[in-house]
Amino acid sequence: MSKHERDASGRTGACCPGLLTAPLDEGQATELAKVFKALGDPVRLRLLSMIASRAGGGVCVCDLTPAFDLAQPTISHHLKLLRQAGLIDCERRGTWVYYWLLPEMTDRLAAILARPAGQPLPEPTGHAGAAS
Amino acid sequence: MSKHERDASGRTGACCPGLLTAPLDEGQATELAKVFKALGDPVRLRLLSMIASRAGGGVCVCDLTPAFDLAQPTISHHLKLLRQAGLIDCERRGTWVYYWLLPEMTDRLAAILARPAGQPLPEPTGHAGAAS
DNA sequence: CTTCTATGTTGACGAACGTCGATCCAGGAA
């Protein structure tokens, strides 16, 4: 089921030291954008969090669907996108299909968004007083 | 310039301990999805990385535009989306407009995507041998 | 075999998105 259809999963070419330290090239940006785009939908975010927070063995689709006011094919479609983004994987066990998180991808995103240590935070020029 | 038009910047209601530990509710998901959607475009990712990697004082739009094969209004539009997502802010200095990163937002995203410590990684039930 | 249930797939529709040309606004220079 998780055969050859991952688009932006494993290899990025490098370890991606973060997009906050050096401008990333077009290829990296395109690949990363696919994953972020997969996260750019409330339904998929909730699906991912429901799957990720169930730490054991995987979550059955039949547990996910009733949490939404959406038709079953819609849920299936969102799960497919999350899978193609390399964020989750799935397996059929008898009648049901179970999904689980691929923490490598979320780890990678977290590392990319985190700044090295305590980046200088370039001397507030008078602005930067935005978020609470 | 950075007045009242941020949509998903500051307050989330809580500190958001991460979407990997507990299923997030509809409101949190909707708000988070706006930010991830802003990151879900290669051009915006490159813009953000170019802005973020210039640690001092901000980047002029005139330094950003020539890096893309896009018309100037398109770049302006992408910058606006990044600003509405609370990821960057800008200021006019004379003739030019300078953009800079709002690290609070990227910090928040990184924290949300990171798992608490070394999450159990739920005893591979036979699957989980997917990636690489 | 047939039947039932749980999911994935297909095709279509409206809405949102990315892009552009044209235009407008803000500042600096003459």
Added chain:
DNA sequence: TTCCTGGATCGACGTTCGTCAACATAGAAG
């Protein structure tokens, strides 16, 4: 003032996305 330049806004176009109903598929149970 009038010009010019950097950047934002507007309106429109084609593409992509989210959603659904209909259908297809995979196992389990008769």
